[in-house]
Amino acid sequence: MASGVRQPGLKHATPALLSVYGTLFLSGAMAAARANDATTTRTFLATADQAAGKLGGDANHFLTAFGPTNVAIHRVATAAELGDLQVAVDLGPRVNTAGLPIERRVRHALEVARAYSSWNRVDEAQAAILDAEQIAPEQVRHHFLSRQLALTWIRRQRGKPSAELVGLAQRLKVLD
Known part of the structure; x- marks a missing residue:
């Protein structure tokens, strides 16, 4: 030890x-x-x-x-x-x-998404969140980390966000 x-x-x-x-x-x-x-x-x-x-x-x-x-x-x-x-x-x-357990699996996926996002690998970060959403949509929808990441990605967009990102942001209720 x-x-x-x-x-x-x-x-x-x-x-x-x-x-x-x-x-x-x-x-x-x-x-x-x-x-x-x-x-x-x-x-x-x-x-x-x-x-x-x-x-x-x-x-x-x-x-x-x-x-x-x-x-x-x-x-x-x-x-x-x-x-x-x-x-x-x-x-x-x-x-x-x-x-x-699902909670640990989803939390890990969100941590991986956060690491990808911090390294400006947003496509891989979004994919990690979308994969986690397939496992436990309610947990992803209400977790502060997924919501924070999606909102950050929306705000950083220079043009129109992708339909996939808009859909995620709407499901997470960070975009109307």
Whole structure:
């Protein structure tokens, strides 16, 4: 495990304990990334990754959706938060979220869209949101990130927005 992190009782931890423990470090990694603390972010991701390795695969104990895939999702999200868009854009689309709950799958797709958009790859960003909308239209429709991205794209248009973008913006209720 990462240096400086205490691990009482993890030698014989149950899968549920490993899931909660790892999820706490994923939350900490996001908080550290938002505070622009790359060292703590890496430490917390490494600790979560080791807990996921001990768990042995993806699981959903206590609705955590914790496991190696969720750690990979958080690597993408923290990279984007820290401004490392190359990592987010390279790793994000390769993470196979098919075995995770829909909420995690959609949230990851939105994070990938945000990374693409930040790198001015708007077509790929829109495609990621449209794919997520196929999985869970209500979740995409009401999520602040999808709405924020669509509104940004509409505002940045120099000419008439594409029919696909207008349709998305209307479904997200950011355009009349």
